[in-house]
Amino acid sequence: MTHRARRLGPVYYDEFAPAGAPARTVVLVHGGSVTGACYLSTPDGRPGWACSFVDRGYRVLVPDWPGVGRSAAIPPDELTGAVVCEALGRLLDEQDEPVVLVVHSMSGPFGYRLVETHGDRVAALVALAPGPPGNIQPEPRxxxxxxxxxxxxxxxxxxxLPKQGLWWPTEAFARAKMLGTGTRFPPSAFARFRDDLVPIPAGLLTERQNVHGSQLRVHDPAPFAGKPMLVLTGDHDTDHPEPADAATAAWLRTLGATVTYRYLSDPAHTxxxxxxMSEDNSGELAELVMEWVGLLD
Structure with a gap:
């Protein structure tokens, strides 16, 4: 395996390549309050999803959102979802072939927008507990x-929520939102996980909550036609009850995508x-995703 740290415009990313010719390129995009580091290792020190994919022969790119983590060149008050997607789209354009795009949580709407704007560069979309698009997300009270x-x-x-600057995650947020009521997060690693959380630019967070209808929307369904998509959600995710992510999967189907919805309530994965990507069965969940990706060939 080879590893290079690279930068394209405002985006810093890690590139991992297997020893031989890669099967595909996978782009792992983080969610809110974390950086791409969440895919490099788990809070209790195990190899992360990036290693799992490379070990199975994939080339892996792990970016930080522009304005976040190592890509902190853009001031937070200039950040919108559209700005993030434009920068990530440049990364997709630089690749020799279409990628498997993996998005998590707040990055869900970024994934839908990138399929819309860069559909020829996205071979498939994997959406992990994804935020819904503005098309179906109700405005908050x-x-x-x-x-x-x-x-x-x-x-x-x-x-x-602040209207400008940065929103800093609290310990209560980390426990209620990031861990939920699950039993899979290693308890001894919580302090390290909490200390590694990063602030979210205020504008991105108000978009994620669809304040005043600000969440990204999809306007052109054509790039979704026949596009393979996997929606994967844990059964103890407080902020993603089963009907919520089922509705996102159903919406993607209305656009013509070929969607697999996997709600992890079976005895082997509950x-x-x-x-x-951080919980004690993270390796098994990476295998689930890779098995699904393998079906694309």
Whole structure:
């Protein structure tokens, strides 16, 4: 395996390549409050999904969103989902062949937008506990609003959000949102996980909550026709109850995508929360994804 740290415009990314010719290129895009490092290793020190995919012969790219982590060149108040997607789209354009695009949580709408704008560069989409698009996500109830902040009631969780700058994750957020009620997250690794969380640019978080209808929407269904997609969700993910992600899968089908929806409630996989790539069965879940990708060939 070879590893190179690279930069394209505002995006820093890690590139991992197997010893031989790669089967495919997989792009692993992180969600909110974390960086691409969540795919490099688990909080308790095991090899991450990037290693699992490379070991199976895939070339893997792991970017940080522009303005986040190692890609922190863009000021937070200039960041929108459209800006993030434009930068990630440049990364897709640089590849020799279409990629398998893996998105998690807040990156779900980025994945849908990239299929719409770069459908010829995306061979398949894997959406892990994905946020819904603005097309189907209801607007949250605004409980209070000032010039500087918002308090909203989301579909499951209540949020206090700044309108500018950065939103810093709290320990309560980490436990309720990132871990949920699952039994798969290694308890001894929580302190390290909490300490490694990063702030989310305020504008990206208000978009994710669809405040005032701001979430990214899909306007052109044509690139979705026949596109293979996997939606994968843990059965103890507090912010992603089964009907929510089932609705996202159903919406993708209405656009013509060929969708596999996997809700992890079977005895072999039950207990997963939100951070599928960090939990004690992360290697098994990577195998599930790779088995699905293998069916594309």
């Amino acid at each position: 605004v409980l209070a609003e000032t010039a500087a902040s918002l308090e909203i009631q989301g579909e499951v969780l209540r949020w206090s 207990g997963n929360g939100h951070m599928l």
